[in-house]
Amino acid sequence: MSLRIIVVLAVLTGVAGSPGVTIRPEADSANMTAHPNSVPEVLEATEIFGQEVPVEEEAEEDVMATGELNPNHYPARRAAKVVQHYLNTRYGSPFRLFGLHNVHSGNAEDVADSGRKYQLEISVQEIISNTTEKCSAEVLFPREQQRSPQVQALCEELLKINTKAQEEALFLKYKMNQSLLSAQNLPDSYGHIEPDNKPLWHLGIVASSFVMLNESTENTLYNMAQVANITQLATESEQLKFDCHTLLHEMVSQEIVHWKLLFTWSPPEGVKVLQMEQLPHCHDCEKPPNTN
Ligand SMILES: *[C@@H]1O[C@H](CO)[C@@H](O)[C@H](O)[C@H]1NC(C)=O
Ligand SMILES: *[C@@H]1O[C@H](CO)[C@@H](O)[C@H](O)[C@H]1NC(C)=O
Ligand SMILES: *[C@@H]1O[C@H](CO)[C@@H](O)[C@H](O)[C@H]1NC(C)=O
Numbered sequence: 001m002s003l004r005i006i007v008v009l010a011v012l013t014g015v016a017g018s019p020g021v022t023i024r025p026e027a028d029s030a031n032m033t034a035h036p037n038s039v040p041e042v043l044e045a046t047e048i049f050g051q052e053v054p055v056e057e058e059a060e061e062d063v064m065a066t067g068e069l070n071p072n073h074y075p076a077r078r079a080a081k082v083v084q085h086y087l088n089t090r091y092g093s094p095f096r097l098f099g100l101h102n103v104h105s106g107n108a109e110d111v112a113d114s115g116r117k118y119q120l121e122i123s124v125q126e127i128i129s130n131t132t133e134k135c136s137a138e139v140l141f142p143r144e145q146q147r148s149p150q151v152q153a154l155c156e157e158l159l160k161i162n163t164k165a166q167e168e169a170l171f172l173k174y175k176m177n178q179s180l181l182s183a184q185n186l187p188d189s190y191g192h193i194e195p196d197n198k199p200l201w202h203l204g205i206v207a208s209s210f211v212m213l214n215e216s217t218e219n220t221l222y223n224m225a226q227v228a229n230i231t232q233l234a235t236e237s238e239q240l241k242f243d244c245h246t247l248l249h250e251m252v253s254q255e256i257v258h259w260k261l262l263f264t265w266s267p268p269e270g271v272k273v274l275q276m277e278q279l280p281h282c283h284d285c286e287k288p289p290n291t292n
């Protein structure tokens, strides 16, 4: 018990005494257009290696933070990140991508029988147009671990950004091409993406948000790491179809998880994930098959 108090004191002192490790989401997210994936990594790494680690250690599974939350600490940020994934699944497109910009306030409460509810005031950024809006959101983490979080969010201004013409032009471009598209390593290890591949990268992020939303709990923080490869599949329907191998970074466990996704996209229907399958860790999957 006394050890825990010391840890808490250490944390409080650390917060007051080290302004150098405070999070600066503005500066970070300003760079998201250039390298959308590298930015959250930097941001969250600050949290991991900065002041908040002792808070994590101190927290116990059955003693989740309740009541008013520190907007810079993990519990509020993890719930807020789920809102980002939710918005991408509902409204994301090759020309519309949402990112968590800032958490202003948060409140958590136990809801009898159903789970834990977070009420949040956050700033959400539409990354491609660089538009930011303050939104109210609610995230319910169901008590049964198998069920994905339920989210409500109101970001009216961001949804008014009209990307219809760009989407239809891209859709036609992809549809008319004789050969099926494919791309690997978005971004590559230098953080670079060919401009022609950016729409595929954005589609991969939106599809991955379905996994990140579904897999999120109060104890996870998912970020997009890389689209390892994405391949367009032949289809008769009015949807484009893609097979995608994606790498997600779970910041709390510091694990990179691999998922294989099958999804469709069309401007009127948006992105729809048909199948998602978690793959074994990479040291398993890199072994060539059928050899000893
Ligand atoms: C954006 O990234 C570049 C390097 O990629 C860096 O020089 C610049 O300072 C960054 N800008 C901000 C606002 O973080
Ligand atoms: C995004 O918008 C903000 C504020 O409007 C501005 O300060 C920033 O430079 C913009 N970032 C980029 C990458 O254009
Ligand atoms: C979400 O994950 C659960 C297991 O955690 C799974 O049963 C469910 O099918 C997933 N949802 C989707 C849309 O794949």
Ligand SMILES: *[C@@H]1O[C@H](CO)[C@@H](O)[C@H](O)[C@H]1NC(C)=O
Binding pocket: 173, 174, 177, 178, 179, 180
């Ligand atoms: C169409 O396919 C060719 C061959 O794969 C490729 O070089 C070209 O960039 C594609 N065109 C478009 C518009 O994507």
Ligand SMILES: *[C@@H]1O[C@H](CO)[C@@H](O)[C@H](O)[C@H]1NC(C)=O
Binding pocket: 228, 229, 245, 285, 286
């Ligand atoms: C996609 O990337 C993964 C991970 O790097 C790799 O294991 C897999 O073989 C690749 N698939 C294709 C079709 O290139």
